[in-house]
Amino acid sequence: MPYRMWNARFLCSQPGCEGQRLNSCGLYRTVRRVIDRVDDYYMGTEYLECGKCHKKSPAWNQAILKHLGPAQRIEFPAVLSYKLALDRSIVRELRDRTLGNSPTMLQRKLQEHHYTNYLEKTIRYQCALGKFAAQFVSRPVSAAKALPPYRPVPTARWLLDVYVYDVNSRLDVLKAKVMSTFGTILKMGSYKHVVKKLAGEAAVTAAWSINVGNEHGQVLMSMLTASEASEGLWNMADGLMKRFESAGMPEPKLLYVNQDCCGKSHTEARNLFRKWKYLVVRLDIWHFMRRLASCVSSESHPLCATFLRKLSAAIFQWDEGDVKRLQEAKAKEIQSRGLRLPVELTSKELNTHCRRKTRGAAETEALIDELLTIYKGDAGSESLGVPLFNAHKLEEMWEQQRSHCACIQNPSGISLYKIASSLVWSAVLFYQHLGRPDDGEEEEEEEAVPEVFEEEELEVEEAVDHTIPPPPAASDDDDDYASSSTIIRSSPTQLMEAP
Numbered sequence: 400m401p402y403r404m405w406n407a408r409f410l411c412s413q414p415g416c417e418g419q420r421l422n423s424c425g426l427y428r429t430v431r432r433v434i435d436r437v438d439d440y441y442m443g444t445e446y447l448e449c450g451k452c453h454k455k456s457p458a459w460n461q462a463i464l465k466h467l468g469p470a471q472r473i474e475f476p477a478v479l480s481y482k483l484a485l486d487r488s489i490v491r492e493l494r495d496r497t498l499g500n501s502p503t504m505l506q507r508k509l510q511e512h513h514y515t516n517y518l519e520k521t522i523r524y525q526c527a528l529g530k531f532a533a534q535f536v537s538r539p540v541s542a543a544k545a546l547p548p549y550r551p552v553p554t555a556r557w558l559l560d561v562y563v564y565d566v567n568s569r570l571d572v573l574k575a576k577v578m579s580t581f582g583t584i585l586k587m588g589s590y591k592h593v594v595k596k597l598a599g600e601a602a603v604t605a606a607w608s609i610n611v612g613n614e615h616g617q618v619l620m621s622m623l624t625a626s627e628a629s630e631g632l633w634n635m636a637d638g639l640m641k642r643f644e645s646a647g648m649p650e651p652k653l654l655y656v657n658q659d660c661c662g663k664s665h666t667e668a669r670n671l672f673r674k675w676k677y678l679v680v681r682l683d684i685w686h687f688m689r690r691l692a693s694c695v696s697s698e699s700h701p702l703c704a705t706f707l708r709k710l711s712a713a714i715f716q717w718d719e720g721d722v723k724r725l726q727e728a729k730a731k732e733i734q735s736r737g738l739r740l741p742v743e744l745t746s747k748e749l750n751t752h753c754r755r756k757t758r759g760a761a762e763t764e765a766l767i768d769e770l771l772t773i774y775k776g777d778a779g780s781e782s783l784g785v786p787l788f789n790a791h792k793l794e795e796m797w798e799q800q801r802s803h804c805a806c807i808q809n810p811s812g813i814s815l816y817k818i819a820s821s822l823v824w825s826a827v828l829f830y831q832h833l834g835r836p837d838d839g840e841e842e843e844e845e846e847a848v849p850e851v852f853e854e855e856e857l858e859v860e861e862a863v864d865h866t867i868p869p870p871p872a873a874s875d876d877d878d879d880y881a882s883s884s885t886i887i888r889s890s891p892t893q894l895m896e897a898p
Protein backbone atom coordinates (compact mmCIF):
# COMPACT_ATOMS: atom_id res chain seq x y z
CA MET A 400 0.00 0.00 0.00
CA PRO A 401 2.47 2.58 -1.15
CA TYR A 402 0.01 5.48 -1.06
CA ARG A 403 -1.11 4.97 2.53
CA MET A 404 2.11 3.64 4.01
CA TRP A 405 4.72 5.77 2.25
CA ASN A 406 2.52 8.59 1.00
CA ALA A 407 3.93 7.94 -2.46
CA ARG A 408 2.91 10.35 -5.20
CA PHE A 409 1.38 8.72 -8.30
CA LEU A 410 0.34 10.51 -11.46
CA CYS A 411 -2.40 9.58 -13.90
CA SER A 412 -1.12 8.15 -17.17
CA GLN A 413 -4.26 8.90 -19.18
CA PRO A 414 -4.00 11.40 -22.04
CA GLY A 415 -5.11 14.84 -20.93
CA CYS A 416 -4.36 14.13 -17.25
CA GLU A 417 -0.69 15.15 -17.24
CA GLY A 418 0.48 15.88 -13.72
CA GLN A 419 -2.87 14.86 -12.19
CA ARG A 420 -2.33 13.08 -8.87
CA LEU A 421 -4.01 9.77 -8.04
CA ASN A 422 -5.90 9.55 -4.73
CA SER A 423 -6.82 6.54 -2.67
CA CYS A 424 -10.39 5.32 -2.97
CA GLY A 425 -10.29 2.37 -0.58
CA LEU A 426 -9.06 -1.15 -0.95
CA TYR A 427 -9.08 -3.13 -4.17
CA ARG A 428 -11.67 -5.87 -3.84
CA THR A 429 -9.62 -8.61 -5.51
CA VAL A 430 -6.70 -10.30 -3.84
CA ARG A 431 -3.95 -12.11 -5.72
CA ARG A 432 -2.79 -15.63 -4.95
CA VAL A 433 1.00 -15.65 -4.82
CA ILE A 434 2.85 -18.96 -5.15
CA ASP A 435 5.58 -19.14 -2.53
CA ARG A 436 8.07 -21.83 -1.61
CA VAL A 437 5.97 -24.03 0.70
CA ASP A 438 2.57 -22.41 0.59
CA ASP A 439 0.56 -19.71 -1.13
CA TYR A 440 -0.11 -16.31 0.32
CA TYR A 441 -2.50 -13.61 -0.71
CA MET A 442 -1.70 -10.08 -1.65
CA GLY A 443 -4.08 -7.14 -1.40
CA THR A 444 -3.64 -3.56 -2.52
CA GLU A 445 -5.27 -0.17 -2.50
CA TYR A 446 -7.42 1.32 -5.21
CA LEU A 447 -6.30 4.59 -6.70
CA GLU A 448 -8.45 7.07 -8.58
CA CYS A 449 -7.66 10.04 -10.76
CA GLY A 450 -9.39 13.22 -9.54
CA LYS A 451 -9.87 14.41 -13.14
CA CYS A 452 -10.80 11.47 -15.38
CA HIS A 453 -11.97 9.28 -12.44
CA LYS A 454 -10.22 6.26 -13.88
CA LYS A 455 -9.44 3.75 -11.14
CA SER A 456 -6.64 1.25 -11.04
CA PRO A 457 -5.12 -1.07 -8.41
CA ALA A 458 -1.75 0.03 -7.04
CA TRP A 459 0.06 -3.06 -8.36
CA ASN A 460 -0.33 -1.94 -11.98
CA GLN A 461 3.03 -1.68 -13.73
CA ALA A 462 2.22 1.88 -14.81
CA ILE A 463 1.88 2.84 -11.13
CA LEU A 464 4.74 0.76 -9.76
CA LYS A 465 7.24 2.46 -12.07
CA HIS A 466 6.64 5.74 -10.18
CA LEU A 467 8.23 4.21 -7.08
CA GLY A 468 11.88 4.71 -6.22
CA PRO A 469 14.25 1.72 -6.49
CA ALA A 470 14.29 1.15 -2.71
CA GLN A 471 10.50 1.01 -2.54
CA ARG A 472 10.19 -0.90 -5.81
CA ILE A 473 12.22 -3.85 -4.51
CA GLU A 474 9.81 -4.17 -1.59
CA PHE A 475 7.22 -5.47 -4.02
CA PRO A 476 7.30 -9.19 -3.25
CA ALA A 477 6.08 -10.91 -6.39
CA VAL A 478 6.05 -11.01 -10.17
CA LEU A 479 2.48 -10.81 -11.38
CA SER A 480 1.08 -12.73 -14.31
CA TYR A 481 -2.44 -12.43 -15.70
CA LYS A 482 -4.12 -14.46 -12.94
CA LEU A 483 -1.54 -15.68 -10.47
CA ALA A 484 1.70 -14.32 -9.06
CA LEU A 485 5.04 -15.86 -8.16
CA ASP A 486 7.20 -14.85 -5.23
CA ARG A 487 10.41 -13.12 -6.33
CA SER A 488 12.66 -15.50 -4.41
CA ILE A 489 11.42 -18.35 -6.64
CA VAL A 490 11.82 -16.32 -9.81
CA ARG A 491 15.45 -15.70 -8.79
CA GLU A 492 16.05 -19.45 -8.71
CA LEU A 493 15.23 -19.65 -12.40
CA ARG A 494 17.97 -17.17 -13.30
CA ASP A 495 20.72 -19.72 -12.94
CA ARG A 496 19.84 -21.79 -16.02
CA THR A 497 22.42 -24.50 -15.57
CA LEU A 498 22.07 -28.21 -16.17
CA GLY A 499 19.36 -29.64 -13.93
CA ASN A 500 17.92 -26.28 -12.93
CA SER A 501 14.93 -26.33 -15.23
CA PRO A 502 11.38 -24.97 -14.70
CA THR A 503 10.17 -28.58 -14.64
CA MET A 504 12.51 -29.43 -11.78
CA LEU A 505 11.48 -26.29 -9.89
CA GLN A 506 7.81 -27.06 -10.42
CA ARG A 507 8.30 -30.59 -9.04
CA LYS A 508 10.06 -29.26 -5.96
CA LEU A 509 7.36 -26.67 -5.34
CA GLN A 510 4.66 -29.29 -5.82
CA GLU A 511 6.38 -31.52 -3.26
CA HIS A 512 6.70 -28.71 -0.70
CA HIS A 513 3.14 -27.50 -1.20
CA TYR A 514 1.62 -30.95 -0.96
CA THR A 515 3.59 -31.84 2.17
CA ASN A 516 2.54 -28.56 3.73
CA TYR A 517 -1.12 -29.28 2.85
CA LEU A 518 -0.94 -32.71 4.49
CA GLU A 519 0.63 -31.24 7.63
CA LYS A 520 -2.09 -28.63 7.87
CA THR A 521 -4.72 -31.32 7.41
CA ILE A 522 -3.22 -33.35 10.28
CA ARG A 523 -3.15 -30.29 12.56
CA TYR A 524 -6.77 -29.50 11.68
CA GLN A 525 -7.98 -33.05 12.29
CA CYS A 526 -6.17 -33.21 15.65
CA ALA A 527 -7.69 -29.92 16.76
CA LEU A 528 -11.11 -31.12 15.60
CA GLY A 529 -10.71 -34.36 17.58
CA LYS A 530 -10.12 -32.36 20.78
CA PHE A 531 -13.26 -30.31 20.24
CA ALA A 532 -15.28 -33.45 19.57
CA ALA A 533 -14.08 -34.93 22.87
CA GLN A 534 -14.99 -31.76 24.84
CA PHE A 535 -18.31 -30.88 23.20
CA VAL A 536 -19.94 -34.20 22.46
CA SER A 537 -23.34 -32.53 22.04
CA ARG A 538 -22.15 -30.94 18.74
CA PRO A 539 -21.60 -33.47 15.95
CA VAL A 540 -18.14 -33.40 14.41
CA SER A 541 -19.63 -33.79 10.94
CA ALA A 542 -20.92 -30.21 11.23
CA ALA A 543 -17.32 -28.96 11.12
CA LYS A 544 -16.38 -27.10 8.00
CA ALA A 545 -14.86 -29.26 5.26
CA LEU A 546 -11.23 -28.77 4.41
CA PRO A 547 -10.58 -26.77 1.25
CA PRO A 548 -9.25 -29.01 -1.54
CA TYR A 549 -5.55 -29.07 -2.38
CA ARG A 550 -4.67 -26.58 -5.09
CA PRO A 551 -1.84 -27.79 -7.30
CA VAL A 552 1.13 -25.63 -8.18
CA PRO A 553 0.85 -24.17 -11.72
CA THR A 554 2.73 -25.81 -14.57
CA ALA A 555 6.42 -25.47 -15.47
CA ARG A 556 5.33 -23.57 -18.56
CA TRP A 557 3.71 -20.94 -16.35
CA LEU A 558 6.90 -20.65 -14.27
CA LEU A 559 8.81 -20.03 -17.46
CA ASP A 560 6.28 -17.39 -18.54
CA VAL A 561 6.72 -15.58 -15.23
CA TYR A 562 10.48 -15.77 -15.67
CA VAL A 563 10.09 -14.10 -19.06
CA TYR A 564 8.09 -11.27 -17.39
CA ASP A 565 10.93 -10.89 -14.92
CA VAL A 566 13.56 -10.76 -17.69
CA ASN A 567 11.42 -8.26 -19.54
CA SER A 568 11.32 -6.00 -16.48
CA ARG A 569 15.15 -6.10 -16.29
CA LEU A 570 15.73 -5.70 -20.01
CA ASP A 571 17.38 -2.27 -19.76
CA VAL A 572 19.83 -3.51 -17.13
CA LEU A 573 20.62 -6.64 -19.13
CA LYS A 574 21.15 -4.64 -22.31
CA ALA A 575 23.41 -2.21 -20.47
CA LYS A 576 25.42 -5.13 -19.05
CA VAL A 577 25.96 -6.68 -22.48
CA MET A 578 26.77 -3.31 -24.03
CA SER A 579 29.37 -2.64 -21.31
CA THR A 580 31.34 -5.79 -22.11
CA PHE A 581 34.69 -5.34 -23.84
CA GLY A 582 37.81 -7.41 -24.34
CA THR A 583 41.35 -7.55 -25.68
CA ILE A 584 41.23 -11.03 -27.17
CA LEU A 585 38.00 -11.85 -28.96
CA LYS A 586 36.60 -14.97 -30.53
CA MET A 587 33.89 -15.04 -33.17
CA GLY A 588 32.14 -18.30 -33.89
CA SER A 589 29.00 -19.55 -35.60
CA TYR A 590 26.84 -22.08 -33.81
CA LYS A 591 23.70 -24.05 -34.53
CA HIS A 592 22.47 -25.35 -31.22
CA VAL A 593 20.74 -22.10 -30.16
CA VAL A 594 18.96 -21.91 -33.49
CA LYS A 595 17.61 -25.43 -33.04
CA LYS A 596 15.79 -24.26 -29.93
CA LEU A 597 13.70 -21.73 -31.84
CA ALA A 598 10.10 -22.84 -31.79
CA GLY A 599 6.72 -21.64 -32.99
CA GLU A 600 6.73 -18.85 -35.56
CA ALA A 601 10.45 -18.26 -35.04
CA ALA A 602 11.37 -21.83 -36.00
CA VAL A 603 13.46 -22.21 -39.17
CA THR A 604 13.81 -18.44 -39.51
CA ALA A 605 17.55 -18.59 -38.78
CA ALA A 606 20.30 -21.07 -39.60
CA TRP A 607 23.21 -19.78 -37.51
CA SER A 608 23.80 -18.02 -34.25
CA ILE A 609 26.98 -15.95 -34.43
CA ASN A 610 28.60 -15.03 -31.13
CA VAL A 611 31.53 -12.85 -30.23
CA GLY A 612 33.14 -13.57 -26.86
CA ASN A 613 36.11 -12.20 -24.97
CA GLU A 614 38.99 -13.63 -22.93
CA HIS A 615 36.81 -13.76 -19.80
CA GLY A 616 34.21 -16.00 -21.45
CA GLN A 617 31.69 -13.16 -21.67
CA VAL A 618 29.54 -12.66 -24.73
CA LEU A 619 29.93 -9.27 -26.42
CA MET A 620 27.45 -9.78 -29.20
CA SER A 621 25.14 -12.49 -30.42
CA MET A 622 23.09 -12.54 -33.59
CA LEU A 623 20.95 -14.93 -35.61
CA THR A 624 21.52 -15.17 -39.36
CA ALA A 625 20.31 -17.18 -42.31
CA SER A 626 23.85 -17.93 -43.49
CA GLU A 627 27.34 -17.87 -42.04
CA ALA A 628 28.51 -15.20 -44.47
CA SER A 629 25.44 -13.02 -44.02
CA GLU A 630 25.36 -9.31 -44.79
CA GLY A 631 24.20 -8.83 -41.20
CA LEU A 632 27.78 -9.54 -40.11
CA TRP A 633 28.71 -6.09 -41.33
CA ASN A 634 26.12 -4.47 -39.06
CA MET A 635 27.32 -6.57 -36.15
CA ALA A 636 30.96 -5.64 -36.73
CA ASP A 637 30.09 -1.96 -37.17
CA GLY A 638 28.10 -2.04 -33.93
CA LEU A 639 30.98 -3.62 -32.04
CA MET A 640 33.54 -1.16 -33.37
CA LYS A 641 31.22 1.73 -32.52
CA ARG A 642 30.76 0.37 -28.99
CA PHE A 643 34.51 0.31 -28.34
CA GLU A 644 34.92 3.74 -29.89
CA SER A 645 32.13 5.48 -27.96
CA ALA A 646 33.25 3.94 -24.67
CA GLY A 647 36.84 5.06 -25.32
CA MET A 648 38.09 1.51 -24.82
CA PRO A 649 41.35 0.32 -26.43
CA GLU A 650 40.88 -1.73 -29.58
CA PRO A 651 41.07 -5.53 -29.26
CA LYS A 652 44.44 -6.98 -30.21
CA LEU A 653 43.48 -10.43 -31.39
CA LEU A 654 40.45 -12.08 -32.97
CA TYR A 655 39.96 -15.83 -33.29
CA VAL A 656 37.53 -16.94 -35.99
CA ASN A 657 36.26 -20.28 -37.23
CA GLN A 658 36.15 -19.22 -40.89
CA ASP A 659 37.24 -16.40 -43.19
CA CYS A 660 40.57 -16.00 -41.41
CA CYS A 661 42.28 -15.27 -44.72
CA GLY A 662 41.41 -15.48 -48.41
CA LYS A 663 39.19 -13.37 -50.57
CA SER A 664 35.77 -13.71 -48.95
CA HIS A 665 33.93 -10.38 -48.61
CA THR A 666 33.18 -11.24 -44.99
CA GLU A 667 36.81 -11.86 -44.18
CA ALA A 668 37.36 -10.90 -40.56
CA ARG A 669 39.93 -8.25 -41.41
CA ASN A 670 37.44 -6.50 -43.70
CA LEU A 671 34.63 -6.74 -41.19
CA PHE A 672 36.66 -5.09 -38.43
CA ARG A 673 38.45 -2.71 -40.77
CA LYS A 674 38.60 0.16 -38.26
CA TRP A 675 40.75 -1.88 -35.88
CA LYS A 676 43.99 -1.36 -37.76
CA TYR A 677 46.22 -3.49 -35.53
CA LEU A 678 43.84 -6.40 -35.03
CA VAL A 679 45.53 -9.76 -35.57
CA VAL A 680 43.18 -12.41 -36.99
CA ARG A 681 43.80 -16.07 -36.24
CA LEU A 682 41.97 -19.27 -37.11
CA ASP A 683 40.74 -21.17 -34.08
CA ILE A 684 43.03 -24.21 -33.83
CA TRP A 685 40.16 -26.38 -32.66
CA HIS A 686 38.41 -25.76 -35.98
CA PHE A 687 41.58 -26.35 -37.97
CA MET A 688 41.98 -29.75 -36.33
CA ARG A 689 38.33 -30.57 -36.77
CA ARG A 690 38.58 -29.99 -40.51
CA LEU A 691 41.29 -32.63 -40.83
CA ALA A 692 39.50 -34.92 -38.39
CA SER A 693 36.38 -34.81 -40.56
CA CYS A 694 38.21 -36.97 -43.16
CA VAL A 695 38.40 -39.92 -40.78
CA SER A 696 36.53 -42.94 -42.19
CA SER A 697 35.03 -43.90 -38.83
CA GLU A 698 34.94 -42.40 -35.36
CA SER A 699 35.48 -45.81 -33.83
CA HIS A 700 38.64 -46.55 -35.81
CA PRO A 701 41.29 -47.73 -33.31
CA LEU A 702 43.94 -45.38 -34.75
CA CYS A 703 41.76 -42.27 -34.59
CA ALA A 704 42.70 -41.20 -31.05
CA THR A 705 46.42 -41.70 -31.70
CA PHE A 706 46.24 -39.67 -34.88
CA LEU A 707 44.51 -36.77 -33.14
CA ARG A 708 47.06 -36.78 -30.33
CA LYS A 709 49.86 -36.64 -32.88
CA LEU A 710 48.10 -33.90 -34.82
CA SER A 711 47.91 -31.84 -31.64
CA ALA A 712 51.62 -32.49 -31.01
CA ALA A 713 52.40 -31.31 -34.56
CA ILE A 714 50.85 -27.94 -33.71
CA PHE A 715 51.73 -27.40 -30.05
CA GLN A 716 54.79 -27.75 -27.91
CA TRP A 717 55.32 -27.17 -24.21
CA ASP A 718 57.01 -24.00 -23.04
CA GLU A 719 60.62 -25.01 -22.24
CA GLY A 720 60.90 -22.66 -19.25
CA ASP A 721 57.73 -23.98 -17.63
CA VAL A 722 58.76 -27.60 -18.18
CA LYS A 723 62.22 -26.92 -16.72
CA ARG A 724 60.71 -25.36 -13.58
CA LEU A 725 58.35 -28.26 -13.14
CA GLN A 726 61.22 -30.76 -13.49
CA GLU A 727 63.25 -28.79 -10.94
CA ALA A 728 60.41 -28.78 -8.41
CA LYS A 729 59.71 -32.45 -8.83
CA ALA A 730 63.41 -33.35 -8.54
CA LYS A 731 63.61 -31.39 -5.25
CA GLU A 732 60.49 -33.09 -4.02
CA ILE A 733 61.95 -36.54 -4.74
CA GLN A 734 65.28 -35.59 -3.10
CA SER A 735 63.55 -34.25 0.02
CA ARG A 736 62.01 -37.67 0.50
CA GLY A 737 65.40 -39.33 0.21
CA LEU A 738 64.49 -41.18 -2.96
CA ARG A 739 66.55 -41.67 -6.08
CA LEU A 740 64.04 -41.83 -8.86
CA PRO A 741 64.11 -40.41 -12.38
CA VAL A 742 61.98 -37.27 -12.82
CA GLU A 743 58.96 -38.19 -14.91
CA LEU A 744 56.30 -35.60 -15.56
CA THR A 745 52.73 -36.74 -15.89
CA SER A 746 50.41 -35.22 -18.48
CA LYS A 747 48.28 -33.91 -15.62
CA GLU A 748 51.23 -32.02 -14.14
CA LEU A 749 52.17 -30.65 -17.54
CA ASN A 750 48.63 -29.50 -18.22
CA THR A 751 48.36 -27.90 -14.80
CA HIS A 752 51.64 -26.00 -14.67
CA CYS A 753 52.94 -25.52 -18.19
CA ARG A 754 51.86 -23.34 -21.04
CA ARG A 755 51.74 -24.52 -24.61
CA LYS A 756 52.74 -22.61 -27.69
CA THR A 757 52.57 -23.19 -31.41
CA ARG A 758 55.59 -24.55 -33.27
CA GLY A 759 55.66 -22.15 -36.22
CA ALA A 760 53.96 -22.44 -39.61
CA ALA A 761 56.78 -24.18 -41.48
CA GLU A 762 57.44 -26.78 -38.79
CA THR A 763 53.73 -27.50 -38.30
CA GLU A 764 53.17 -27.89 -42.05
CA ALA A 765 56.13 -30.27 -42.36
CA LEU A 766 55.06 -32.31 -39.35
CA ILE A 767 51.46 -32.62 -40.52
CA ASP A 768 52.69 -33.55 -44.01
CA GLU A 769 54.79 -36.28 -42.48
CA LEU A 770 51.97 -37.44 -40.20
CA LEU A 771 49.46 -37.64 -43.04
CA THR A 772 51.92 -39.50 -45.28
CA ILE A 773 52.38 -42.10 -42.54
CA TYR A 774 48.66 -42.48 -41.83
CA LYS A 775 47.71 -42.61 -45.50
CA GLY A 776 49.99 -45.62 -45.92
CA ASP A 777 49.89 -49.06 -44.36
CA ALA A 778 50.42 -47.61 -40.88
CA GLY A 779 46.99 -45.99 -41.18
CA SER A 780 45.10 -49.29 -41.47
CA GLU A 781 43.91 -51.40 -38.58
CA SER A 782 44.40 -55.17 -38.35
CA LEU A 783 41.56 -55.95 -40.78
CA GLY A 784 42.94 -53.47 -43.30
CA VAL A 785 40.34 -50.72 -42.83
CA PRO A 786 42.09 -47.40 -43.55
CA LEU A 787 41.80 -44.54 -41.08
CA PHE A 788 41.22 -41.94 -43.76
CA ASN A 789 39.15 -41.42 -46.80
CA ALA A 790 42.36 -40.73 -48.77
CA HIS A 791 40.84 -38.65 -51.55
CA LYS A 792 38.90 -36.44 -49.14
CA LEU A 793 41.96 -36.03 -46.94
CA GLU A 794 44.18 -34.94 -49.82
CA GLU A 795 41.65 -32.34 -50.92
CA MET A 796 41.16 -31.11 -47.38
CA TRP A 797 44.86 -30.85 -46.64
CA GLU A 798 45.47 -28.90 -49.85
CA GLN A 799 42.83 -26.41 -48.71
CA GLN A 800 44.01 -26.25 -45.11
CA ARG A 801 47.75 -26.12 -45.77
CA SER A 802 47.65 -22.35 -46.21
CA HIS A 803 46.00 -21.94 -42.79
CA CYS A 804 49.06 -23.28 -40.96
CA ALA A 805 50.18 -19.66 -40.73
CA CYS A 806 46.74 -18.57 -39.47
CA ILE A 807 46.85 -20.81 -36.40
CA GLN A 808 50.20 -19.62 -35.02
CA ASN A 809 50.21 -17.72 -31.76
CA PRO A 810 50.77 -14.03 -32.51
CA SER A 811 54.03 -12.59 -31.25
CA GLY A 812 53.82 -9.97 -28.55
CA ILE A 813 50.33 -10.97 -27.35
CA SER A 814 50.10 -13.15 -24.29
CA LEU A 815 47.37 -15.75 -24.59
CA TYR A 816 47.64 -16.76 -20.96
CA LYS A 817 46.96 -14.86 -17.81
CA ILE A 818 47.91 -15.73 -14.28
CA ALA A 819 44.96 -17.06 -12.31
CA SER A 820 46.83 -18.12 -9.18
CA SER A 821 50.33 -18.97 -8.01
CA LEU A 822 51.81 -21.79 -6.03
CA VAL A 823 55.19 -22.47 -4.44
CA TRP A 824 56.07 -26.13 -4.65
CA SER A 825 59.45 -27.27 -3.36
CA ALA A 826 60.60 -23.63 -3.33
CA VAL A 827 59.74 -23.21 -7.02
CA LEU A 828 57.10 -20.68 -7.97
CA PHE A 829 54.38 -21.74 -10.38
CA TYR A 830 51.58 -19.85 -12.00
CA GLN A 831 48.24 -21.24 -12.86
CA HIS A 832 47.38 -19.96 -16.31
CA LEU A 833 44.17 -19.56 -18.15
CA GLY A 834 44.15 -19.94 -21.90
CA ARG A 835 42.57 -18.52 -24.98
CA PRO A 836 39.14 -16.85 -25.07
CA ASP A 837 36.13 -19.04 -25.15
CA ASP A 838 32.76 -17.79 -26.26
CA GLY A 839 30.78 -20.39 -24.42
CA GLU A 840 30.30 -23.70 -26.06
CA GLU A 841 31.80 -25.41 -29.02
CA GLU A 842 29.59 -25.59 -32.02
CA GLU A 843 28.44 -28.61 -33.85
CA GLU A 844 28.76 -28.59 -37.60
CA GLU A 845 27.19 -30.79 -40.18
CA GLU A 846 30.24 -32.98 -40.39
CA ALA A 847 30.53 -35.46 -37.61
CA VAL A 848 33.62 -35.17 -35.49
CA PRO A 849 35.07 -38.26 -33.90
CA GLU A 850 34.10 -38.66 -30.29
CA VAL A 851 37.65 -39.36 -29.20
CA PHE A 852 38.60 -35.91 -30.39
CA GLU A 853 36.05 -34.34 -28.09
CA GLU A 854 37.23 -36.50 -25.22
CA GLU A 855 40.74 -35.31 -25.72
CA GLU A 856 39.61 -31.70 -25.50
CA LEU A 857 37.63 -32.44 -22.38
CA GLU A 858 40.63 -33.98 -20.71
CA VAL A 859 42.56 -30.79 -21.28
CA GLU A 860 39.75 -28.65 -19.87
CA GLU A 861 39.55 -30.73 -16.73
CA ALA A 862 43.25 -30.59 -16.24
CA VAL A 863 43.33 -26.80 -16.41
CA ASP A 864 40.89 -26.73 -13.53
CA HIS A 865 43.48 -28.15 -11.14
CA THR A 866 45.18 -25.38 -9.25
CA ILE A 867 47.19 -27.41 -6.78
CA PRO A 868 49.38 -30.36 -7.69
CA PRO A 869 48.54 -33.60 -5.92
CA PRO A 870 50.37 -34.00 -2.62
CA PRO A 871 53.25 -36.49 -2.59
CA ALA A 872 52.23 -40.11 -2.37
CA ALA A 873 54.00 -40.68 0.97
CA SER A 874 51.54 -39.43 3.57
CA ASP A 875 54.16 -39.06 6.33
CA ASP A 876 55.64 -36.12 4.41
CA ASP A 877 52.39 -34.20 4.40
CA ASP A 878 53.57 -31.65 6.92
CA ASP A 879 56.68 -30.81 4.90
CA TYR A 880 54.57 -30.43 1.82
CA ALA A 881 52.17 -28.09 3.57
CA SER A 882 54.93 -25.93 5.00
CA SER A 883 56.65 -25.55 1.66
CA SER A 884 53.44 -24.64 -0.15
CA THR A 885 52.10 -21.15 -0.32
CA ILE A 886 48.93 -20.88 -2.31
CA ILE A 887 47.80 -17.48 -3.39
CA ARG A 888 44.55 -17.55 -5.22
CA SER A 889 43.41 -14.72 -7.40
CA SER A 890 39.79 -13.85 -7.87
CA PRO A 891 37.83 -16.62 -9.51
CA THR A 892 38.11 -16.50 -13.24
CA GLN A 893 36.18 -18.44 -15.76
CA LEU A 894 37.61 -21.65 -17.04
CA MET A 895 38.91 -21.12 -20.52
CA GLU A 896 39.27 -23.57 -23.32
CA ALA A 897 42.82 -24.82 -23.32
CA PRO A 898 44.53 -24.81 -26.66
Ligand SMILES: [Zn+2]
Pocket residue numbers: 411412413416419449450451452453454
Ligand atom coordinates in the same frame (compact mmCIF):
# COMPACT_ATOMS: atom_id res chain seq x y z
ZN1 LIG B 1 -6.74 10.84 -15.15
Ligand SMILES: [Zn+2]
Pocket residue numbers: 659660661662682802803806
Ligand atom coordinates in the same frame (compact mmCIF):
# COMPACT_ATOMS: atom_id res chain seq x y z
ZN1 LIG C 1 43.58 -18.74 -42.88
